[in-house]
Amino acid sequence: MRIEIASDMSLLVRFGESASPDCFRAVTTFFQRLRMLNDSRIRNLHPAYATVLIDFDPLRMSHEELSAMVEELLARGTEGDLRSRVVRIPVCYGDEFGQDLQFVAVHAGLSMGEVIQLHSSARYVVHFLGFSPGFGYLGGLPKHLECPRLESPRKHVPAGSVGIAGTQTGVYPVDSPGGWRVIGRTPLRMFDPHGDPPTRLQPGDTVKFAPIDRAAFDELARTERAW
Numbered sequence: 001m002r003i004e005i006a007s008d009m010s011l012l013v014r015f016g017e018s019a020s021p022d023c024f025r026a027v028t029t030f031f032q033r034l035r036m037l038n039d040s041r042i043r044n045l046h047p048a049y050a051t052v053l054i055d056f057d058p059l060r061m062s063h064e065e066l067s068a069m070v071e072e073l074l075a076r077g078t079e080g081d082l083r084s085r086v087v088r089i090p091v092c093y094g095d096e097f098g099q100d101l102q103f104v105a106v107h108a109g110l111s112m113g114e115v116i117q118l119h120s121s122a123r124y125v126v127h128f129l130g131f132s133p134g135f136g137y138l139g140g141l142p143k144h145l146e147c148p149r150l151e152s153p154r155k156h157v158p159a160g161s162v163g164i165a166g167t168q169t170g171v172y173p174v175d176s177p178g179g180w181r182v183i184g185r186t187p188l189r190m191f192d193p194h195g196d197p198p199t200r201l202q203p204g205d206t207v208k209f210a211p212i213d214r215a216a217f218d219e220l221a222r223t224e225r226a227w
Helices: 021-036 063-074 101-108 112-121 214-223
Strands: 002-007 010-014 042-047 051-056 086-093 124-129 136-139 154-157 161-165 168-171 176-178 181-185 206-211
Touching (some): 002 063, 021 042, 021 051, 021 063, 042 124, 086 112, 086 161, 101 112, 101 181, 112 206
Antiparallel strands (some): 042 051, 086 181, 136 168, 154 176, 161 181
């Protein structure tokens, strides 16, 4: 583990050089502990695969004070207190919502029904949020479903779209460009700027997808409220 000065108002805590189960546990445990302090001098936290970037108010805290706080938290170790919520996300797969489902099926040598069964039967872990507000990078994709990104990203991917890229899956929280293979869509809102917190997913959460039909999608979309 290393603590590095990233800027005049940020520190980078590095737990390794690449993604691994040990780094995931260390990053997530440290992130949760730091967030629970609710220290107003800390402006933002940015967990990634093997690092946590900490933005702080340089008028109220120094690098040395933050480093001392970090070292105290790390001295507790990374075992025993990792908290994980289970977040269930309904998905309407295929048809107009999943234009790449057939590609994923052909690439995997499976039927579209088998892709849906595999994708929805797995349990995923939110490694971190990035790309756009509330976009969770989910690990745990079944190996048969791994596939490349689009050669040319789409200019518009609707909010709620569920995609696959490489070894990961994720849900687009807002309308945006994107290059992931879209296989379905959820009616749930993944990002609400007025929510507390504003994102449905948090690092360390466990995610389960549940297939629904179009009628259920329309009903949930009609009644959906912020969490």
